[in-house]
Amino acid sequence: MVHHGHILVILLIFTDSAQAVQTSDPVGANAPDVSSVYTQRFARLSYLVIELGTKVIRTFFLKDVVRPGITNGEHITDKDAVLRFFGKHEVIRELEKLKKTKVIFASQWNLLYPASGHTDVETFDITLLVLLIRKLHPDKANLKWSALKENATLPSSPQTTQGFIDHIQRLKNVRNYIQHSATFGIQDMEKFCTNWEIACASVLVLGADPKEVKKIQEFNFSKQEIDTIVCEIRSSAEDNKRHFDSRFDRLELLIFSFVRDVRFAIFFVVLIALAINYQWWI
Template sequence: MATAQPGTSSSAQASDNRIFLFRLQMLIIDGGLAVLRNYVDQELVAQSITLSGCLANEKTTIKLLKGRGIITQVQYDLLYPSSGTVSTSDLDITLIICLMRNLKCFKVNKKFNWNISPAQSDTSIDADICRLKQYRNEICHISTTTGIQYNDFITKWKEIEQILLRFDKVYPIRDFKQTITDFEYSPLDPTTEQRVTEEIEKWGKHDKALVDDLELLKAGHTLLKEAIEDIKSKDDKRPEIKMKGNIFERFFERRRYRQMTKGKFIRQIQLILLFVMGSPQLLFKMTSDLILIKSSYKCE
């Protein structure tokens, strides 16, 4: 690593630390995104399918991810625009990693454990995607005021660089090693700084939106459990049906009871499907509405 050592004064060191952080951000945002976009493009070409075609085939999975709060409404609209088509150039590193992890067309190992750091000996595509995701999350939450210490910078740079070069070995990008060198040595112009800063801010907003959606999902899940438990409780206390009258009267009595039971069953299924498929905001609102409808329903 040929990047200059930090200055000796406290003010110079603080400035250098911010520069180290900025260069790492460039390496992740520009370098990481470049290899991931190239990998996705080449995988789709190998399967003779476009990104739009892949997304059309995987729409059920995308809806599930949206319902679980993993994909936001903004991201969903980006993947399925009202006009035109989407390409990898429209995807940021957060969304493209999400798609690579979850869509079948990218052939990622479904049994891979994304919740732990990969073993150092594991240099598979799955492991390197996971590492990039972890570095993205770590760098996103480092304060730009304090930056990063020189020794930490050296360690992280070498690790991220090796990840990117492994991707480049699978599907080469022209002059990619030189591109990494440019991230290390290139002057920090105001335009680049502004672009990288805006991208980091977008990451922060995205992460906050996911947290907010998770809270809504928890609230909706609580309402869902209460609604189903209430329905089950009322079903357990249902009165016995006395079959009086002739055969025609008994037939219509049984039919009326089956329709009432079916109505309750349908409402339970509506709640469950809404929980699985709907957006967190829609889940919370619709669950509340269905509970109000259910409370006004009387089974005589």
């Protein structure tokens, strides 16, 4: 059985998201069947990625992105290192660019720079952590984030930063698989098994405790625990939808501006042609 402390953590993390998200299809209206073995398996995968996956990626972010950018960073706590890192002018400038171009959206910015002034990396989800690693890693110019084939073989003990990045990318892909599932359950057993194997392998490579992974494999979630997981998934989906809508609106505005400018250019060209034809300047 998973330690009660871990279940409490996930419940606390998900509570705010669950309360904040308003959907037209509340959990109770279309609740997963807790007694179904398929629901339990899907819940295990979701918990594995959302809880352990986020934890190991967070550890990588602190070790490979935050601390190398802090002078004598090894002698201070993670909390202080994070505050110093996000207070650096070059980091603020880079993140402000991402905010301006809608790569980072409002809810993420509020986590990075909350009103309290105390950035808490524990509140960052996989999506935000991966974004920060991609944009702020000191060796980002040499790292590739190309899509990996599901059947691609990755080293179980990476010797380079790129090897760890590949596993992080895979966990992000599994997170997307969970988030984009039509229902909370298994529609394609083969695809589910592939994602389960990928998630287990990658969290272990990135430093998860093998005993913790084994506990999750055998754990049966209660209705309340599954409801909180569903709410977290929906919360992320809603954020992504708002982010997409915002970027789409911006694209639509750019297209409209372009069309307007093209119309003006065409009118101007026609006007010049008429002037030349009728020699209006004479």
